[in-house]
Ligand SMILES: Nc1ncnc2c1ncn2[C@@H]1O[C@H](COP(=O)(O)OP(=O)(O)OP(=O)(O)O)[C@@H](O)[C@H]1O
């Protein structure tokens with residue numbers, strides 16, 4: 587399953603969700619690859635990984651560059667990452683005139699190196715809908731939309747839904763919304779209550795049961811470079827992302843972890859490499 591974490595609005599918890607949801611999917615037994623599509627480059631940093639410079643830029647700009655060479659281990663079981671940095675900003679502009687530019691990521695992620703190695707790929711998008719985010723929407727099976735329970739929450743989701751509809755009509759007819767997840771929620775704050783209620787009324791089918799509350803534990807975990815299940819195990823902040831992971835897995839806990847061969851850098855693709863057999867449908 588390829589899951590895009592998208593929302594045009596900044597600071598709503600896309601990267602936090604990528605790290606902690608991805609962290610929990612891996613802890614529950616899935617093999618997970620996290621991919622940073624944001625030149626801000628916060629994803630690898632939030633996992634304590636010093637990203638390889640220009641990794642994601644090369645994925646987009648060099649057709650011969652195999653995506654496996656961009657992958658780095660995080661040090662956490664079954665959890666790998668592809669880092670981004672400011673170099674990726676250039677790709678957004680350079681790709682404007684490139685043929686089939688919207689499906690570069692889809693083609694790269696279709697490599698047997700990825701499909702045989704990972705059950706889930708989670709794409710952390712930037713807070714805008716340019717060519718990088720469109721690539722995520724074209725590559726993804728489903729999107730998860732974090733929404734801060736604040737003023738304009740509805741508007742930000744509506745804008746995104748229009749883009750999703752266009753992508754469905756043109757480039758990725760099968761694109762699903764896995765859920766709209768309320769984030770940074772403060773149950774005692776009136777504006778949060780009202781915003782949540784409006785979201786519930788407008789998107790009853792899409793809103794996740796799990797609500798991510800505002801907890802200082804999240805920025806603290808990112809500062810330490812650790813997923814929340816490592817930085818603050820068993821806390822309410824940790825339980826929220828565990829619940830979200832289980833909800834997205836359809837309530838079913840995964841099979842025991844499969845054994846994964848350690849990642850060797852510079853490995854060439856296996857001949858006739860297998861096609862993914864994801865044991866963990868997210869729907
Ligand atoms: N539930 C939460 N409670 C408290 N702080 C949070 C929560 N979720 C995220 N944060 C903090 O808010 C800030 C922005 O979060 P994050 O980077 O995940 O958002 P983003 O949507 O990825 O931002 P951008 O659009 O810039 O990529 C970070 O400092 C993060 O630690």
Ligand SMILES: [Mg+2]
Nearest residue numbers: 600601624628
């Ligand atoms: Mg981010």
